[in-house]
Amino acid sequence: MAEFNQKTITGDMLADFSENFGNVPEYIIAQSAIANAELNKVAINRSRLAQINHTYSHKLDDWEVTNQQKSGRCWLFAGTNVLRYEAMKKMNVKKFELSQAYLFFWDKLEKANYFLENVLETLDEEVTSRLFMWLLQSPVQDGGQWDMFVNLVQKYGVVPKEAYPESANTNPSAYMNQTVTRKLREYASILRKMNKDGKTMDDLRKAKAEMLNEIYRILCIMLGEPPKSFTWDFRNEEKEYHRDANITPQEFYAKYVGIDLDDYVCLINAPTSDKPYNKMFTVKYLNNVKNGRDVMYLNIESAKIQELASKQIVDEEAVWFGCDVGKFMERERGILDLDIYNYDLLFDTKFGMDKATRLDYGESVMTHAMVFTGVNMVEGKPESWRVENSWSDKTGDKGFYVMSAAWFDEFMYEVVVNKKYLTDEMLKTLEEPPIVLPPWDPMGSLA
Numbered sequence: 001m002a003e004f005n006q007k008t009i010t011g012d013m014l015a016d017f018s019e020n021f022g023n024v025p026e027y028i029i030a031q032s033a034i035a036n037a038e039l040n041k042v043a044i045n046r047s048r049l050a051q052i053n054h055t056y057s058h059k060l061d062d063w064e065v066t067n068q069q070k071s072g073r074c075w076l077f078a079g080t081n082v083l084r085y086e087a088m089k090k091m092n093v094k095k096f097e098l099s100q101a102y103l104f105f106w107d108k109l110e111k112a113n114y115f116l117e118n119v120l121e122t123l124d125e126e127v128t129s130r131l132f133m134w135l136l137q138s139p140v141q142d143g144g145q146w147d148m149f150v151n152l153v154q155k156y157g158v159v160p161k162e163a164y165p166e167s168a169n170t171n172p173s174a175y176m177n178q179t180v181t182r183k184l185r186e187y188a189s190i191l192r193k194m195n196k197d198g199k200t201m202d203d204l205r206k207a208k209a210e211m212l213n214e215i216y217r218i219l220c221i222m223l224g225e226p227p228k229s230f231t232w233d234f235r236n237e238e239k240e241y242h243r244d245a246n247i248t249p250q251e252f253y254a255k256y257v258g259i260d261l262d263d264y265v266c267l268i269n270a271p272t273s274d275k276p277y278n279k280m281f282t283v284k285y286l287n288n289v290k291n292g293r294d295v296m297y298l299n300i301e302s303a304k305i306q307e308l309a310s311k312q313i314v315d316e317e318a319v320w321f322g323c324d325v326g327k328f329m330e331r332e333r334g335i336l337d338l339d340i341y342n343y344d345l346l347f348d349t350k351f352g353m354d355k356a357t358r359l360d361y362g363e364s365v366m367t368h369a370m371v372f373t374g375v376n377m378v379e380g381k382p383e384s385w386r387v388e389n390s391w392s393d394k395t396g397d398k399g400f401y402v403m404s405a406a407w408f409d410e411f412m413y414e415v416v417v418n419k420k421y422l423t424d425e426m427l428k429t430l431e432e433p434p435i436v437l438p439p440w441d442p443m444g445s446l447a
Contacts (some may be wrong), residue, residue, distance in 0.1 A: 024348075026348070027348070030042075030346055030347070039346075040330070040341060042346065043341040043342050043343055043345075043346045044330065044340065044341060044342075045339055045340055045341060045342050048337065048339040048340055049330075049333070049335075049340065052333075052335055052337060052340075052384075052402060052404075053402070054334075054386070054396075054397040054400065054402050055376065056374040056375060056376040056384070056386050057375070057376050057377045057378075058310075058313050058314050058374055058375050058376075058377065059373065059374035059386060060085065060313065060316055060317075060318055060373045060374060061085075061373040061374065061386070061388060061400065062094060063084075063085075063088065063094060063095065063096075064095070064393060064398070064399070065388055065389060065390065065391075065392065065393050065398065065399030065400065066080075066081060066097060066100070066390045067390060067391065067392040067393075068100070068171075068390040068391070069171035069172070069392075070171050070172035070173075070174075071104075071142055071170060071171050071172060071173040072141065072142030072143050072173070072446075073100055073104055073142050073170075073173070073390075074143075074368050074369045074370065074390055074447050075143060075144040075145065075146070075148070075149055075322070075369040075446070075447040076100045076103050076104060076107070076144065076149065077100050077369075077390035078320050078321075078369040078370050078371050078388075078390065078447075079103075079146070079149035079153070079320060079369075080097075080098040080099075080100050080103070080158065081318065081371045081388055081390070082318045082319075082320050082371055083098060083153070083158060083257050083259065084096055084097060084098050085317075085318045085373075086257050086258070086259055087256045087257050090255075090256050090257070090258070091234060091236055091242070091256060092236040092237050092238065093234060093235075093236055093237065094237065096160070096234075097160070097161045098158050098159070098160060098161060099158070099159045099160060099161045099163060099164040099165070100161075100170075101161075101164055101165065101166050101167060101170045101223060102156075102158065102159045102163075102164040102226055102249070103149070103152045103153070103156070103158070104142075104170060104173075104223070105164075105219055105223050105224075105226050106152050106155070106156045106226065107144065107148070107152055107288055108140050108176070108180060108215075108219055108223075109212070109215060109216060109219060110151070110152070110155075110288045110289045110290075110292075111139060111140045111141075111288045112139065112140060112180060112184055112211075112212060112215045113208075113212055113290055114287060114288055114289065114290050115135065115139035115140070115184055115188075116184070116187060116188070116191070116208050116211060116212070117208075117290050118135050118285055119135070119187075119188045119191050119192070120191060120201070120204055120205070120208070122135065123191075123192060123195045127192075130440075131439065134285075134439050134440060135285065135439075136185060136188065138181070139180075139181055139184045139185075140177055140180050140181055140184065141177065141446060142173055142177065143445075143446025143447055144288065144446055144447065145266070145286070145295050145322075145414075145446060145447065146264075146266045146295075146320055146322075146369075146414065146416045147266060147287075147293050147294065147295040147296060148287060148288040148289070148295065149320075150261045150262075150264075150293055151287070151288060151289035151292035151293050152288070152289070153253065153261060154261060154292075154293070155289060155292070156226075156249055156250070157248065157249030157250035157251070157252060157253040157254075158249055158252060158253050158257065159226075159227060159230060159249045159252060160232060160252075163227055163230040163232070164224065164226055164227060167222065167223045167224055169222040169223055170223065175222075176218075176219075176222045176223070179218060179222070180215060180218060180219070183211075183214065183215065183218070184215075187208075187211045190207065190211075191204050191207065191208065194207060226249075227249070228248065229246045229247060229248045229249075230246075230247065231243065231244065231245045231246065231247070232244045232247055232252065263418050263419055263420070264416050264417065264418055264419065265296070265298060265416070265417065265419050265422070265430060266295075266296065266297050266298070266414055266415075266416050267297070267298050267299075267300055267305050267308070267414070267415050267416070267417060268281070268297040268298070268299050268300075268413055268414050268415075268443060269299070269300065269301065269302040269305055269355075269409075269412060269413060270297075270299055270356075270359060270413065270442075270443055271354075271355055271356045271359075272356045272359050272360055273356070275299050275435075275443070276299070277299055277300055277301060278298075278299070278300060278425070278426075278429055279298075279299055279429065279432070279434075279435055280296060280297065280298055280299075280429060280430065280432050280433070280434035280435065281296070281297045281298075281299060281434050281435050281436075281437055281443065282294055282295055282296050282297070282434040282435075282436055282437065283295060283436075283437045283438075283439060283441055283443060283444035284436055284437065284438060284439050285439045286439065286444045294434075296434055297414070297434075297443065298426060298429060298430060300426070302408065302409045302412065303409070305412070305415050306381075306382045306405060306408060306409075307381075307382075308415075308417045308421045308422070309321070309372060309375075309382075309415050309417055310375045310377060310381075310382045311417075311421050312417050312418060312421060313372055313373075313374065313375045314375070314377070317418070318371050318372060318373050318388070319371065319372040319415060319416065319417065320369065320371055320415075320416040321369065321370060321371070321372060321412060321414060321415045321416065322366040322368065322369045322412075322413055322414035322415075322447040323336075323366060323367070323368060323369075323370070323411050323412045323413060323414075324364045324365060324366060324367050324368075324411040324413065325367055325368035325370070325411075326367060326368075327364060327410075327411050328340055328341060328407060328411070331395050331396075332395055333395070333396060334387075334389070334395050334396020334397055334399075334400065334401035334402060335396075335401065335402055336387070336401060336402070336403040336404065336407045336411075337402075337403070337404045337406075337407050338404065338406050338407050338410060339406075355409075355410055355411075359442045360442075362442070364411060365413070365442045365445040366413040366414060366443075366445045366446075366447055367445070367447065368447055369447035370387050370388060370389050370390070370401075371387070371388040372385050372386065372387060372388075373386050373387070373388045373400070374386030381405070382405045382408075383404075383405055384402055384403060384404050384405060385402070385403040385404075385405070385408065386400055386401075386402065387400060387401040387402065387403050388400055389401050413443070414447075
């Protein structure tokens, strides 16, 4: 038997490892299987697969899914999908889509300004400080949060997809992001040099305005200039013709969507020791619109979030949420379920981290935003959820996924509901000053 209290991997250790592996026939069979097929195809739990179906006691959707393609705009797709459901009801149409590219344009411009303002606020930081290096890391990434979506809609309104269609640079968006990021890092160096040379803050902000003018030009060239007004024509299900000439994006939102987004709150489930339940949280330097609505979270138990979200679905209103989509996901069939893969059995090991540990040790964060459009209620509790994804209609139930309630508990991080569903105690908590988390906290991740 090899000595294992060594700093390095010794030859004796390797001999023992090899013997332990070779003496178990199941390991050899598993090795052969994995050599000829990808992991999840081998690990699929056939018995669990047979138990899952896309049937729900409450289902809202009667429309086609959207497709974000090769971009990180899921949060914008999820947000506009919530809004378009309300718009379709108002217009009495079954096919309609809001322009995600329109909000994408304004998000890029606002993030550029937010970044430059953060540069001005951190002029005393060393370039090599953790904070400033974090700010430089990804100034205009595609991702976002619910409150960031609200900021854009409240400031710029929305438009139908026909009024501002996709561009070759919304999909993929990487080239645009690289171009704008290169300029922003250059601008950061210029502003810091101006400060070092004794220029006033007024001088720096005048320079910033010129920089933003260049960013606006780049975005217009790559995406197209957003409409200030447009004409909207449509026929409803009764074949009645409607026309709005020269309507602004803000007027369009007020007339055809009309949801008061201030009525909605983002609930999170983060059971780590530094985030007590029934407290408000925010993350420093997490936003897109300067002086806009802050990103705010109310941290509560997962079971309570499921209860509140199911009430909103039962009342026929879609629900925005953010989760770690890549965990225990069977993409082809559109399944999010803890038992869909036999990883423990295949590798003869236990994966034992709980949700808090996964957050603390970087194993899981929010990675994707989608929309609940249905729920299957069994004895008054959610058993499974219908999920509208934005990955086209090629997977799942024509693009719709099914999520188990158990998966929700483990990998759901944010859910947005109307405040009317909150308890009196929760409503009081909303008024409390938030605990401010550092920029690199896992709850600062973007969908």
